[in-house]
Amino acid sequence: MPPRGRGPHVFVADLERPELDDDDHHHLARSLRLRPGDPLTLSDGAGRWRPARFGDRPEPDGAIEEEGAPGPPVVVALAPVKGQRPEWAVQKLTELGVDEIWLLVADRSVVRWEGERAERHRERLARVAREAAMQSRRCTLPVLRTGVGVDAARAHPAGVALAHPGGDPPRLGPALLVGPEGGWSDDELSSAPAVVALGPTVLRAETAAVAAGALLTALRAGVVAPGRSVAPPEDQH
Structure with a gap:
């Protein structure tokens, strides 16, 4: 199942101390016109995600959730x-x-x-x-x-x-x-x-x-x- 949070979905290296890549930050701010405090979801690309708020550095806004991998792999x-x-x-x-x-x-x-x-x-x-x-x-x-x-x-x-x-x-x-x-x-x-x-x-x-x-x-x-x-x-x- 996809993350249940609101807003755009972005990958980060560390969900505990998340930082956005420059290209991702630019896309969210300029193309999607997110403002500080707007909701988004962050994922580590390995099955975990958490809600956050947009800013120069995203601010976690909830616990880290883990999505079970469906099986068998395709x-x-x-x-x-x-x-x-x-x-x-x-x-x-x-x-x-x-x-x-x-x-x-x-x-x-x-x-x-x-x-x-x-x-x-x-x-x-x-x-x-x-x-x-x-x-x-x-x-x-x-x-x-x-x-x-x-x-x-x-x-x-x-x-x-x-x-x-x-x-x-x-x-x-x-x-x-x-x-x-x-x-x-x-x-x-x-x-x-x-x-x-x-x-x-x-x-x-x-x-x-x-x-x-x-x-x-x-x-x-x-x-x-x-x-x-x-x-x-x-x-x-």
């Missing part, structure tokens, strides 16, 4: 594509409440984020996720991993499932991997522990990732029921 992995679409996908996955977001390196990946390049992109996407988490009033920041190979992803303790047309309905537990625009290679599909479908149409890579996040977080929240196979009716002739 992990969505996607192969990055060109342009700003990975930023959009990370933003939306964060808003949905996805716990871990991985950027994959698949056999048919055109865009490959590895080494120092992967770390630069991770820092940029971390800023995108932080802003999206504040907007959506999350108390936990998602874990971001870049340069994750498909073989390495299979080491996830709960297993993995590849998104592919004709697969089974998504289920909670395994990390859900979305392939590149060129699709999965034959080797990746043949060695996949599980294959799941995200719908009846062919989706762009970033759309598929967000669809995966929406389905899994909705399953976890009980908003939708798990899919199940339905036996065909008996022949009545």
